[in-house]
Amino acid sequence: MKVLVTGGLGFIGSHTCVSLMESGYDVVIADDLSNSSADVQERIAKIAGKTPAFYKADVTDQAAMERLFSAEKPEAIIHFAGFKSVPESVENPLKYYANNVGSTLVLCALMKRFGTRFIIFSSSATVYGDNEIPYREDMEPCRATNPYGRTKAMSEEIIRDFAASEGGRHKAALLRYFNPVGAHESGLLGEDPRGVPGNLMPYIQRVAAGKLPCLTVYGTDYPTVDGTGVRDYIHVMDLAQAHVAALRKLEAEQPAAGAGRGDSESTYIYNIGTGRGTSVLEMIQAFERATGVHIEYKAGPRRAGDLPEYYACADLAEKELGWKAKRSVEDMCRDAWNWQKNIK
Ligand code: UFG
Numbered sequence: 001m002k003v004l005v006t007g008g009l010g011f012i013g014s015h016t017c018v019s020l021m022e023s024g025y026d027v028v029i030a031d032d033l034s035n036s037s038a039d040v041q042e043r044i045a046k047i048a049g050k051t052p053a054f055y056k057a058d059v060t061d062q063a064a065m066e067r068l069f070s071a072e073k074p075e076a077i078i079h080f081a082g083f084k085s086v087p088e089s090v091e092n093p094l095k096y097y098a099n100n101v102g103s104t105l106v107l108c109a110l111m112k113r114f115g116t117r118f119i120i121f122s123s124s125a126t127v128y129g130d131n132e133i134p135y136r137e138d139m140e141p142c143r144a145t146n147p148y149g150r151t152k153a154m155s156e157e158i159i160r161d162f163a164a165s166e167g168g169r170h171k172a173a174l175l176r177y178f179n180p181v182g183a184h185e186s187g188l189l190g191e192d193p194r195g196v197p198g199n200l201m202p203y204i205q206r207v208a209a210g211k212l213p214c215l216t217v218y219g220t221d222y223p224t225v226d227g228t229g230v231r232d233y234i235h236v237m238d239l240a241q242a243h244v245a246a247l248r249k250l251e252a253e254q255p256a257a258g259a260g261r262g263d264s265e266s267t268y269i270y271n272i273g274t275g276r277g278t279s280v281l282e283m284i285q286a287f288e289r290a291t292g293v294h295i296e297y298k299a300g301p302r303r304a305g306d307l308p309e310y311y312a313c314a315d316l317a318e319k320e321l322g323w324k325a326k327r328s329v330e331d332m333c334r335d336a337w338n339w340q341k342n343i344k
Pocket residue numbers: 084086124125126149177178179198199200201203215216217218219228229230231280303306
């Protein structure tokens with residue numbers, strides 16, 4: 001089966017391309033290189049033993065995407081391409097709505113036109129907003145508290161309505177990621193954000209590499225195990241494999257045979273996390289244990305908009321997809337460091 005991976009040269013996309021190819025899928029990548037680099041295509045090829053097709057294309061460019069669909073006729077789409085900075089989305093919401101929601105609309109229209117059956121959407125735990133923990137898929141969604149999160153919630157809705165139309169001809173999986181970190185165990189793929197990282201793990205990696213002097217811990221007075229923020233970190237290769245499991249699930253479902261759970265029977269929603277929370281201090285300690293490198297840090301004030309603690313209930317993905325995260329926080333730190341050491 002041929003799978004179009006939008007944003008396939010990015011952090012999560014590139015690892016997912018590897019997992020798909022290793023599972024026998026043909027991969028076509030669409031990526032505009034706005035937050036990725038072209039040499040990732042070769043790195044994927046080195047690991048997977050085969051070069052994925054690559055189109056330099058902006059997914060909101062309907063004409064360019066139409067040419068891709070005409071030439072490649074993908075049977076499934078995994079839609080990663082999107083902007084992902086929360087503060088930038090507050091500064092420039094229209095940029096986020098135009099890109100993140102616009103790309104979803106273009107893909108659904110092309111699925112309809114070309115008869116593409118499956119779509120897996122890269123959603124986020126951020127859609128739960130300030131909710132009871134652990135987050136469960138049957139909770140009221142669309143509680144995102146910033147424009148970035150709302151683009152994810154809106155794309156979910158668009159895909160759900162689209163998949164419910166046309167008699168269930170199209171099937172969708174909405175995967176709500178928790179905090180993806182780590183890197184491919186080869187050290188050939190990983191996360192390398194442009195500029196000063198906004199996220200915890202890339203920041204720790206750069207402090208470890210001596211590229212930044214000191215990590216600031218945003219808040220030490222939260223009502224958590226040690227006062228610092230708690231998140232459900234998931235190894236990017238576990239996350240990549242969840243996409244393969246979700247695609248297999250969609251392929252196995254016959255039209256109109258979906259289980260429902262109050263959604264259209266064409267859409268399945270899964271949390272992709274480990275079900276375990278780790279605090280910022282615990283992450284620093286895990287990194288030091290896994291790598292032997294000291295991380296300099298200082299306490300700072302809370303970051304606006306951060307929640308104290310959240311993690312997934314990950315039972316549904318295990319039950320319905322037969323998928324479960326296997327890698328530990330130490331594995332995430334070791335692989336992230338192994339990758340960081342290879343970055344010039
Ligand atoms: N943190 C620090 N110092 C830093 C960076 C982060 O202490 O320099 C703390 C944060 O306060 C938080 C934790 O580390 O407690 C994790 O922060 P990240 O920025 O790595 O991740 P977030 O949980 O804030 O956000 C991530 C994604 C978002 C997504 C969100 C929803 O970056 O895109 O998860 O699950 F919306």
